[in-house]
Amino acid sequence: MKNLLSLVSILIFLMSCNQKEEVDLIVYNANIYTVDAGFSKAGSFAVSNSKFIAVSDSTDIYEKYSAKKEMNADGKTIVPGLIDAHCHFYGLGLNQQVVDLVGTTSFQEIVDRVVAFQKENPSNFIQGRGWDQNDWEVKEFPTKDKLDELFPNTPIALERVDGHAYLVNQKALELAGITLDTQVEGGEIVKKDGKITGVLVDNPMGMVDEVIPKPNKATQIQALKDAERLCFNYGLTTVNDAGLHRPTIDLIDSLQKAGDLSIRVYAMVSNTKENLDHYLSKGIIKTNTLNVRSVKVYGDGALGSRGAALRAPYSDQEGHFGAMITPVDQIEALAERIASSEYQMNTHAIGDSANIVVLRAYNKALEGKEDRRWKVEHAQVISEQDFDYFENGIIPSIQPTHATSDMYWAEDRLGAERVQGAYAFKKLLNKAGTVALGTDFPVEQVSPFLTFYAAVARQDLEQYPEGGFQMKNALSREETLKGMTIWAAHSNFEENEKGSIExxxxxxxxxxxxDIMTIPIDDIPNLNSEQVFVGGVQVK
Structure with missing residues (x-):
C-alpha cells in the first residue's frame, strides 16, 4: 500500500511538471526592444490578463506556457506602446469636422478651401484650422476683407496651426462684441491702418470661443473615436491630452468603462477655477485607462504668431516682446496652490521670459517637496543661465517636430545668439536626466515617427538643412525611444505599469x-505600425 501511494505521488508530480499554464497570447520570433533599465532585447513574451507575464530572449517560454493565441512576428521589430507626452487628442478629433487648412501656401488657398467646404458641408458658423503665414510667399498675417466679402452673414473662425491665433471675419467679431475699443490683456487684437484685421492672438480668442456653437454629445463621441483611430494607426497607445475640461474627461471615462474607447489617456485638467476647485479637492483619479493628476497652465503664446514672451524684443518686430497669457502673479499663486495638492503642474512656456517665470515659480513652490515631476511643456527658448533649474526634478516635455517646423524662421524671430538656447533637447536631457517627447498634434502631424526623425536627424523630409539643424542638441535613437516610452511614462507617474516590455x-x-533602431535615418518617416496592441488586445 505504501509503495502504491508513493507511485501515485510520483505520477501526480510528473503530471504537474508537464502541465503548462495557459496564457492569452505568446509572441515569438521577434526583434523586441524592451526599453527596460538595461535597454535589453528579447525574442518572445507571454501575455495573460492584459499584462506581460514572461519576457525571454529565447523560446523557453513554451516550456512553461501554452497560449490561446500565438503570433509569429517573422523577425520584425516590436517596441513598447508609444506615448505622446503632449498632444490635443480631443482637439484632433474635433478637427476632423472643420476646414483643413494644413499645408496651405497662400491666403487665396485658404479662401478656396473655406468656400469648397461650406458648399459641401453648409454650416451656420464656419470653423477651420491649420494656416501658417510663415509658409506663404508673403509671410504676413492675413486680413479678413475677402472673408467679409464672401461671407457677410456667416461667422468664420480659422485657427492658426499652433492654436494661438484666429483669423475671424466681421460677423464673428460682431457676435463676440469685439470693436476697436476692446482691450484684452495677454494677447493682441491685431490692427492695421486703424482697422481690425481679423487676427486675434491668444486671450482675445476666448471672446470668439464664447460664441462658437458647442458640439453636441454625439459629435464629441465621434471626435474621440476619430482621434483614437488616428492614434492607433501610428502605434500610440497612451496620449497626454494637454488641457481638458471636466465634461470631456467624464465622457472619456464613461466611454472607456463601457469598452467604447480603448486608448489610455493622461488628462491634464485645463486651468479654470471650476476645474481646479473640483479636481484638487477630489484628488487623483486613476483607472487602468485614465489618469487625472495634473493641471495644464498657459504661460505665454507661440513663437510663430509672436505671442511667446521674450526678455528682449523680437528680432523681426521692433519693440514687440510677446505676452504672458497667465500673469506672473497668477502663475506663482497657482504653483503654491497646486503644490499643496497631489497634482502635477504642467505649464506651457515658449519664450525665455515665460520659461524663467515658470521655473522660478516651480522652484519656490516645490521647496522641500520630493518627486513631484512638474513639467515645462515645450521649454522652447531658454536663456543660458536658466538651464540649471532643470536639475531640480523639473521635466522638459518637448516636441521635436517643432524644431524642424520652426527652423526656417526661428532665427529671424530670435536672432543668431538667442536661437542657440532654442530647441535644445540634448542640453535639457543632460540637465534633467529625462525628457518626455510628444508631437503637440494637431499643431504638428500625429506620426511619432516624424517625432523620432526630427529628434535624431533634425532635418525636414527633404533632408534640409544639410547636416541637420543645431545638431549639438540632437538626441540619440535610444534616448528618443525612451522619451517616447519609459521616460514619458515616468513623467506621468506610470513607469511601473507601462513604457517598457517587462x-x-x-x-x-x-x-x-x-527596425527603428538600425535602418537608415532617412527611412524613419516611412515606418508603419503594422500591428498595435493595448493590454494584449489587438487594436490595429
Whole structure:
C-alpha cells in the first residue's frame, strides 16, 4: 500500500511538471526592444490578463506556457506602446469636422478651401484650422476683407496651426462684441491702418470661443473615436491630452468603462477655477485607462504668431516682446496652490521670459517637496543661465517636430545668439536626466515617427538643412525611444505599469514595419505600425 501511494505521488508530480499554464497570447520570433533599465532585447513574451507575464530572449517560454493565441512576428521589430507626452487628442478629433487648412501656401488657398467646404458641408458658423503665414510667399498675417466679402452673414473662425491665433471675419467679431475699443490683456487684437484685421492672438480668442456653437454629445463621441483611430494607426497607445475640461474627461471615462474607447489617456485638467476647485479637492483619479493628476497652465503664446514672451524684443518686430497669457502673479499663486495638492503642474512656456517665470515659480513652490515631476511643456527658448533649474526634478516635455517646423524662421524671430538656447533637447536631457517627447498634434502631424526623425536627424523630409539643424542638441535613437516610452511614462507617474516590455506591465506594444533602431535615418518617416496592441488586445 505504501509503495502504491508513493507511485501515485510520483505520477501526480510528473503530471504537474508537464502541465503548462495557459496564457492569452505568446509572441515569438521577434526583434523586441524592451526599453527596460538595461535597454535589453528579447525574442518572445507571454501575455495573460492584459499584462506581460514572461519576457525571454529565447523560446523557453513554451516550456512553461501554452497560449490561446500565438503570433509569429517573422523577425520584425516590436517596441513598447508609444506615448505622446503632449498632444490635443480631443482637439484632433474635433478637427476632423472643420476646414483643413494644413499645408496651405497662400491666403487665396485658404479662401478656396473655406468656400469648397461650406458648399459641401453648409454650416451656420464656419470653423477651420491649420494656416501658417510663415509658409506663404508673403509671410504676413492675413486680413479678413475677402472673408467679409464672401461671407457677410456667416461667422468664420480659422485657427492658426499652433492654436494661438484666429483669423475671424466681421460677423464673428460682431457676435463676440469685439470693436476697436476692446482691450484684452495677454494677447493682441491685431490692427492695421486703424482697422481690425481679423487676427486675434491668444486671450482675445476666448471672446470668439464664447460664441462658437458647442458640439453636441454625439459629435464629441465621434471626435474621440476619430482621434483614437488616428492614434492607433501610428502605434500610440497612451496620449497626454494637454488641457481638458471636466465634461470631456467624464465622457472619456464613461466611454472607456463601457469598452467604447480603448486608448489610455493622461488628462491634464485645463486651468479654470471650476476645474481646479473640483479636481484638487477630489484628488487623483486613476483607472487602468485614465489618469487625472495634473493641471495644464498657459504661460505665454507661440513663437510663430509672436505671442511667446521674450526678455528682449523680437528680432523681426521692433519693440514687440510677446505676452504672458497667465500673469506672473497668477502663475506663482497657482504653483503654491497646486503644490499643496497631489497634482502635477504642467505649464506651457515658449519664450525665455515665460520659461524663467515658470521655473522660478516651480522652484519656490516645490521647496522641500520630493518627486513631484512638474513639467515645462515645450521649454522652447531658454536663456543660458536658466538651464540649471532643470536639475531640480523639473521635466522638459518637448516636441521635436517643432524644431524642424520652426527652423526656417526661428532665427529671424530670435536672432543668431538667442536661437542657440532654442530647441535644445540634448542640453535639457543632460540637465534633467529625462525628457518626455510628444508631437503637440494637431499643431504638428500625429506620426511619432516624424517625432523620432526630427529628434535624431533634425532635418525636414527633404533632408534640409544639410547636416541637420543645431545638431549639438540632437538626441540619440535610444534616448528618443525612451522619451517616447519609459521616460514619458515616468513623467506621468506610470513607469511601473507601462513604457517598457517587462513582467507585470500592461501588454501595450507595437509591431513595426522595420527596425527603428538600425535602418537608415532617412527611412524613419516611412515606418508603419503594422500591428498595435493595448493590454494584449489587438487594436490595429
Amino acid at each position: 513582467v507585470g506591465k500592461f501588454a501595450d506594444f507595437v509591431l513595426l514595419s522595420d
